[in-house]
Amino acid sequence: MSDTPFGFGLPPEEPENGDEGKKKDPAGGGQGSGNPFGANPFGFGGLPGMGGPGGADNPFAAMFGSLNPNDLGAAFQQLGQMLSYEGGPVNWDMAKQIARQVVAQGTADGTKDASVGPAEKSAVEEAVRLADLWLDGVTSLPSGASTAVAWSRAEWVEATLPAWQQLVDPVAERVGAAMGDVLPEEMQAMAGPLIGMMRSMGGAMFGQQIGQAVGALAGEVVGSTDVGLPLGPAGRAALLPLNVEAFGKDLGVPSDEVRLYLALREAAHQRLFAHVPWLRAHLFGAVEGYARGIKVDTSKLEEAVGQLDPTHPEQLQEALQQGMFQPEDTPEQKAALARLETALALVEGWVDAVVHEAAKSRLTSADALRETLRRRRASGGPAEQTFATLIGLELRPRRLRDAARLWASLTDARGVDGRDGLWEHPDMLPTATDLDDPDGFVHREHLDFSELDKMLGEAAKGDGGKGDAGDGDDKA
DSSP: OOSSGGGOOOOTTOHHHHHHHHHHHHHHOOSSTTOTTOSOTTOOOOOTTTTSTTTTTOHHHHHHTTSOGGGHHHHHHHHHHHHHOOSSSSOHHHHHHHHHHHHHHOOTTOOOOOOOOHHHHHHHHHHHHHHHHHHTTTOSSOOOOSEEEEOOHHHHHHHHHHHHHHHHHHHHHHHHHHHHHTSOHHHHTTOHHHHHHHHHHHHHHHHHHHHHHHHHHHTTOOBSOTTSSOOSOTTEEEEOHHHHHHHHTTTTSOHHHHHHHHHHHHHHHHHHHHHOTTHHHHHHHHHHHHHHTEEEOHHHHHHHHHTOOTTOTHHHHHHHHTOOEEEOOSHHHHHHHHHHHHHHHHHHHHHHHHHHHHHTTTOTTHHHHHHHHHHHHHHOOHHHHHHHHHHSOOOOOTTHHHHHHHHHHHHHHHHHHHHHGGGGOGGGSOOHHHHHOHHHHHTSOOOOHHHHHHHHHHHHHHTTSOTTHHHHHHTO
């Protein structure tokens, strides 16, 4: 796992980061005799000013004395928000607020977010329309994009947060439980309110991390499917004109070709997710299944909590960025990881293959753009590092090239319909072993699940059952 998750540094003068330290001190208390919070139940280390001559009689001065007086109002407001949060394992309101602040600060190259103008919207709509027209000739799956939209970075944040919530909440729940476990066992029975406070703080910690990550990603992604998962609303093909321009800046490729190639990838993803009804749940379920096997390193968590320093909140950020998650070395966990990696490779490989088929005779820079995108995915960009930190998982299609070759071979051997027909049922898809022997898979006979469903349905009817009900369930 990277030592610098997300690939980004801490944005300068982030107000929520300062509040992160302040919100936690009331739970920890101080160690001076005048501290109204009593002894230090959480085992926090000695906090600056706590127990000193001034801090003994005025713990709030000790907590906030180093702040600019102008920040005190905001500090107390944030503190109240942190400790009054009673939602799920992640404070998503905070995540959204921080993500938008990160977006507003701009990217490292000084590019600021901006509203999308009419000309950019028209260019994106035309690129997606043309992309869908080209894809019609290389796949049997019809268009999956009912609309084409051009998003600003802030709009990408708003549109993708529901998907992030679905992906991150399962692991955040585990961390929330672990927050209570850092208390000594003998204290847990009588520290119910404090454990609740710890979990509220955990929700805030995750909200901060996710907000930073999503805000940073908004400065990099070019569409809604960059990570191989459908992060945006169904049926909405999206491009971010500002990021598309930045992506193609140093490639020496005309901007309209770059936009069209990226529109092809976005539209291809939309076709797959729209017309393979079980795929979205399969991918998100694979992420959740892997997350269930993640262990929280409570020693790192306890160390991070024990060293809270309200004057240096970035220390907590740094501790969290080093990662607290370790995959269990069990057969079940290894199988879950293999399923997820194979599924990602198959999705990305199919998109790579059909987009190349559609673009190779029409775009002069198709080969160069294909290789650029392959390297970007294989080397692991900010998307991969986001997941690695948030859920201990690298979303990298490690076998993208193998999968793309397999799909291309299937096209040659079985035609477009035979290739795309494999998406009818998850059990028909290639496995990790098949990626090792693509020729063997291509020429192997596969069971026709539509015929099997028909046979089972007829058998059930003969027994007086409701045979038709199984057809829809089989593809759920």
